[in-house]
Amino acid sequence: MTTTEAAPLPTSTGGPDPAVLVRGLRKSYGGKAVLDGLDLEVRRGECFALLGPNGAGKTTTIEVLEGVRRRDAGEVLVLGEDPATAGRSWRARIGVVSQGEGAGQALSVRETLDHFAHHTSTPRPTDELLAAVGLVEKAGTRVARLSGGQRRRLAVALGVQGRPELVFLDEPTTGMDPVARRQFWQLVRDLRAGGTTVLLTTHYLDEAAELADRVGVIAGGRLVEVAPPAELGAPLRRQATVRWQEDGGWRAVPTETPVAVLRDLLAAAPHGEVPGLTVTRPDLEDVYLQLVTTAGGEPR
Numbered sequence: 001m002t003t004t005e006a007a008p009l010p011t012s013t014g015g016p017d018p019a020v021l022v023r024g025l026r027k028s029y030g031g032k033a034v035l036d037g038l039d040l041e042v043r044r045g046e047c048f049a050l051l052g053p054n055g056a057g058k059t060t061t062i063e064v065l066e067g068v069r070r071r072d073a074g075e076v077l078v079l080g081e082d083p084a085t086a087g088r089s090w091r092a093r094i095g096v097v098s099q100g101e102g103a104g105q106a107l108s109v110r111e112t113l114d115h116f117a118h119h120t121s122t123p124r125p126t127d128e129l130l131a132a133v134g135l136v137e138k139a140g141t142r143v144a145r146l147s148g149g150q151r152r153r154l155a156v157a158l159g160v161q162g163r164p165e166l167v168f169l170d171e172p173t174t175g176m177d178p179v180a181r182r183q184f185w186q187l188v189r190d191l192r193a194g195g196t197t198v199l200l201t202t203h204y205l206d207e208a209a210e211l212a213d214r215v216g217v218i219a220g221g222r223l224v225e226v227a228p229p230a231e232l233g234a235p236l237r238r239q240a241t242v243r244w245q246e247d248g249g250w251r252a253v254p255t256e257t258p259v260a261v262l263r264d265l266l267a268a269a270p271h272g273e274v275p276g277l278t279v280t281r282p283d284l285e286d287v288y289l290q291l292v293t294t295a296g297g298e299p300r
């Protein structure tokens with residue numbers, strides 16, 4: 001891994017100030033580099049999904065941005081301030097949904113939301129939050145009696161209670177059932193439609209494809225690619241595979257010009273029929289796997 005100096009933060013990116021601007025972020029644990037010069041820019045109002053294998057450094061990155069983990073080097077601006085030194089007024093502008101469960105156990109769901117509302121200047125109404133995360137039926141249940149997925153929903157409600165400008169969602173739907181995930185996706189869409197910037201980490205590529213304006217892949221301590229989900233790994237996506245049945249077996253031809261392959265096949269087909277013919281291109285998962293493998297982003 002290289003040890004180049006962090007470039008100074010640009011003062012202008014050509015548009016409004018980004019919500020998150022990171023240059024040359026480095027973090028090691030016990031002498032082992034996890035982040036090795038990570039650059040990241042999240043635009044105001046977008047939903048940005050950080051992808052990467054287990055141990056790639058997604059949570060470490062989010063924690064540095066939240067101001068709860070110290071960095072070794074690099075420059076970081078979140079809503080225009082350095083999280084390492086920013087104060088309470090800055091903290092009130094961000095929302096955090098971490099991987100831990102957080103909320104106390106003895107209070108009911110409603111009491112928990114009401115309790116934290118007292119510490120927030122313009123909280124979203126508790127009933128609105130309960131509906132948004134699908135916990136209306138559980139409003140009177142003690143937190144200790146919630147299932148894992150229901151606790152994640154409560155954590156999400158608490159994270160957005162203070163109407164944050166920017167919300168960090170670290171693996172927000174882990175443990176949620178498919179209905180809850182879709183409900184959560186709607187919540188994220190609503191937040192984004194209301195102008196909130198969302199930075200989330202996820203292992204679910206369908207979630208990233210569904211929600212994110214752009215995705216970034218962390219591997220080998222750096223952001224190896226950033227693009228809209230449909231454009232990630234564009235050169236890899238150009239490669240199609242034409243498959244068909246021939247002489248009792250399967251043939252598969254990788255090609256960047258599938259139409260030409262099809263034309264030849266059809267010309268050679270006795271009755272214009274090619275049994276089992278399919279043309280496929282790599283999907284987001286195929287592209288992601290290639291990116292992290294190429295970048296040496298195997299789990300540490």
Ligand SMILES: Nc1ncnc2c1ncn2[C@@H]1O[C@H](COP(=O)(O)OP(=O)(O)OP(=O)(O)O)[C@@H](O)[C@H]1O
Pocket residue numbers: 029030034052053054055056057058059060061300
């Ligand atoms: N407090 C710590 N002390 C020592 N090592 C740590 C600490 N926190 C994280 N690590 C290590 O740093 C690496 C990155 O961890 P991190 O949690 O940031 O990864 P991640 O991409 O969020 O992983 P996952 O997808 O599994 O949640 C891992 O190898 C982890 O074991």
